[in-house]
Amino acid sequence: MLTHPTLDQLHDLGLHGMAKGFKDLGAHPETASLDHAAWLALLLDHETTLRRQKRFERLARVAKLRQAATVEDIDYRTARGLDRAMFLKLAGCDWIRAKHNLLITGPCGVGKSWIACALGQKACREDLSTAYHRVPRLFAALALARGDGRYAAMLRQIARVDLLILDDWGPETLNADQRRDLLEIVEDRHDRRSIIITSQVPVDRWYEIIGDPTIADAVLDRLVHNAYRIELTGESLRKKKNPATVTMQA
Structure with a gap:
């Protein structure tokens, strides 16, 4: 041979x-x-x-996911309101193919970012393009792009990915530019692509974070009506871990 x-x-x-x-x-x-x-x-x-x-x-x-998380490593034992059946359904990624959204809320340290990154990693495994952004840094990057002519191109790039993860939104009220940025992002993706948003602020308070009633109505109408929700509770998981295990599963 x-x-x-x-x-x-x-x-x-x-x-x-x-x-x-x-x-x-x-x-x-x-x-x-x-x-x-x-x-x-x-x-x-x-x-x-x-x-x-x-x-x-x-x-x-x-994707540049913040956490090296996987859906197989999710901790269901800790009492924090995470429904195993619902999460396993989300891990199948059919909701992304259906262009639905996911809103993850809860206090600091209960694993919101980890869960979002685990779903993002699974989306990559399912051949779905993904992008992770911490909201404060994304708004700062968009502000710079607005000044040097890259704004439209950056919005197009954000709009193209199958799954956009917006991590750590709130609690500060958005300024005028940030409200417009959020509306542009949500409008570009409405019924076309999926978004995960994580926040310490409950969804019923997002209206006041956006600030402007007209823009808030437009954004929340597009985000919430077809969204799954994970509402976590409990104490910070970081308090229960020693420094050697703080980066492990959440």
């Missing part, structure tokens, strides 16, 4: 997964009994797996 020329051809064609599979299968004598169709199927499986992994790695890198 012309092993090396075949490997070279597969690499030249960009079929690196098939090349690895070809090499691995050739190293196992028991695979000699496989027919051509079975060999080809196994090689295609290797190629598909490698491409999916590379796609996930690229999406996760671009």
Whole structure:
């Protein structure tokens, strides 16, 4: 068998997964009994797996998630109002494909950001583009972009991702520019893409955080009417962890 020329051809064609599979299968004598169709199927499986992994790695890198969280590591034992059945349904990501939103509220330290990042990581695994932003930094970046001509391009970039995570919104009242920024983001994504928002402030107080009644009506109408909600309670999980475990599951 012309092993090396075949490997070279597969690499030249960009079929690196098939090349690895070809090499691995050739190293196992028991695979000699496989027919051509079975060999080809196994090689295609290797190629598909490698491409999916590379796609996930690229999406996760671009997403810039704050926490290295996964849905498998979510803690259901701590009493904080997290409904396991609902969360597992959200972990399937069908709500993102349906262009729905998710609002996560609760006091400081109960795992809002971790849950949002875990769902973001799962979205990347499901081949859904994701972007994570802390709201104060996003507003600051938009303010800079407004001044140097990048504002429209930045809004277009935000609008394109399948899942936008807006973490740590509130409790400060938005200024005029921030209200317009929020309205633009929500309007661009309404019935087109999904948003996760985390906040220490209950949803029924978001109206006053936005400030302007007209803009608040427009934003909340687009955000809330098709949104799932996770309302967490309890004490900060950080108080229950020592420094060696503070970055582990939440």
